Amino acid sequence: MNRTERLYALVDELRAIAPRPRTVGWLAARFAVSRRTVQRDLQALMETGVPVRNAAGRHGGWFVDRDGTLPPINLTAAEALAVAAALAGAEDGTPFSAAGPAAMRKLAAALGESAAAEVRALTGRIHILPARTAPDVLDAVEQAVARQQVAWIRYADSAGRTSEREVEPSGLLAAAGDWYLLGWCRSRSAGRGFRLDRIRAAELRDEPCVPRPIAALDHGLAQRARHAETLRSLSDSSRD
Structure with a gap:
């Protein structure tokens, strides 16, 4: 077994018994290598982002966070x-x-x-032009959608006019090469779609929210969202 195979096998072994740990000695015997080699392998896994952890104590050892990894997936x-x-x-x-x-x-x-x-x-052979959304804006929007938390944004309409909004995010939508944050705009008391590249600033609020389905945001939005030009009009209407 070469090192690459052993690294994968280590993760599989720890994941199979998670959340119980394995000691370095046990792993060394299992893979017929030295304790030092196992320690180096586990450290390498941690440095690459694999959620391998070490618990001290009599019943401690190395373990893997199953919620942070996926089981092996066989792809064609x-x-x-x-x-x-x-x-x-x-x-x-x-x-x-x-x-x-x-x-x-x-x-x-x-x-x-x-x-x-x-x-x-x-x-x-695949080439993509850089997107226009600022990294800090993108990070705040991602977290708002993933964590289901309210987001504050400064938004510019198609004419460049800016306004500040508090949005209860419902999801993200891609259409005709553009990405939109869909949600309930508290400032307008209505469902809105905000083009990400028009969001000038964004911050995550420490306030959870319950995502509303698209039909609840706007009865026609679910249908209109299928058409890029109509969606652009929806985004522009955010200025009202």
Whole structure:
């Protein structure tokens, strides 16, 4: 077993018994390596972001947070290419794209050499222009949607007029190359769609909210959201 195989096997072993721990001595015997080698491997896993933890004490040892990892997933070559294309096509400024490069590296590492080479060749042919959404704005919007918390935003309409809003986020919508934050605008007491590249500033409020379904935001929004031009009009109407 080479080191790469052993690293994957270590995670699988710890995940299989989580949340119970394994000692370094037990892992060393299991993989027929020295305790020092196991310590180096576990440290390497931690540095790459794998949620491997160490608990001290008589019944302590190393364990993995099962909520922070996924079990092994067997992808066909076609499925791997589909995932790779989606990751490569995610603009730097689109929601939740920050973790894309790390996910791509893990995908390539999990594939056989021929499949990994095909993935690298495919992603090398995909080119995306940088997005226009500011990183701090994107981070606040991502957290608001993921945590279901109220967001404060400073928004500019199509004419450049700005206004400040408090939004109860319901979700994100992509249409015709643009991303929108959908939610209940407290300032207008109505459902609104805010184009991310028009949000000039955003902050996460320490206030939870219950996401409203699109139909509850606007009875016609669910239908209109299927058409990019109508959605643009909805975003522009945020100035009223």
